[in-house]
Amino acid sequence: ETGVTQSPTHLIKTRGQQVTLRCSSQSGHNTVSWYQQALGQGPQFIFQYYREEENGRGNFPPRFSGLQFPNYSSELNVNALELDDSALYLCASSSQGAEGYTFGSGTRLTVV
């Protein structure tokens, strides 16, 4: 059984640019959630996708958007990057209705 894989592992972007992060969910999982973890903080819920539709959203602005594909993989897009977007971005997959979340190792985004 494969786990959750995220790419890239590290990324450096300039303020104002756009970034796309990718996530492959664990086999058998149909729901993907994204979290932002700033340094020294707990992860913050960004949004969740189920059946290719956004299925819940945290307190993040619209410049954070996502996609889920038919194979349940997902992308997180962030437009107009700000310095405060520098963080570890974690993807977690689960089965809808279950409460077992499997996390990936994350993408470390640095905005300069």
Next chain:
Amino acid sequence: GNSVTQMEGPVTLSEEAFLTINCTYTATGYPSLFWYVQYPGEGLQLLLKATKADDKGSNKGFEATYRKETTSFHLEKGSVQVSDSAVYFCALSSANQAGTALIFGKGTTLSVSS
């Protein structure tokens, strides 16, 4: 709104010492409660969970009991090892009509020395 508060770290212990990391929560309804562990440079791993009041979650010598009357889910281990050094996060699940999100505490860093 729902929230999780856990004790400030870092917690520094000698090998074989007893560990307690306090966690309290505020939530409407009856959330499930979790402890996750994060090793340096890695993502989160589920350590244990409890889904209803008085449930005890346990794994790898760690345990925590869901206490509804005190809204707590304290993590304990009788004898820590150097390999337990990591950041520990308490979390609750917050379900609404649009899905389920995990709400995390800020994390507690545990450092165990030999």
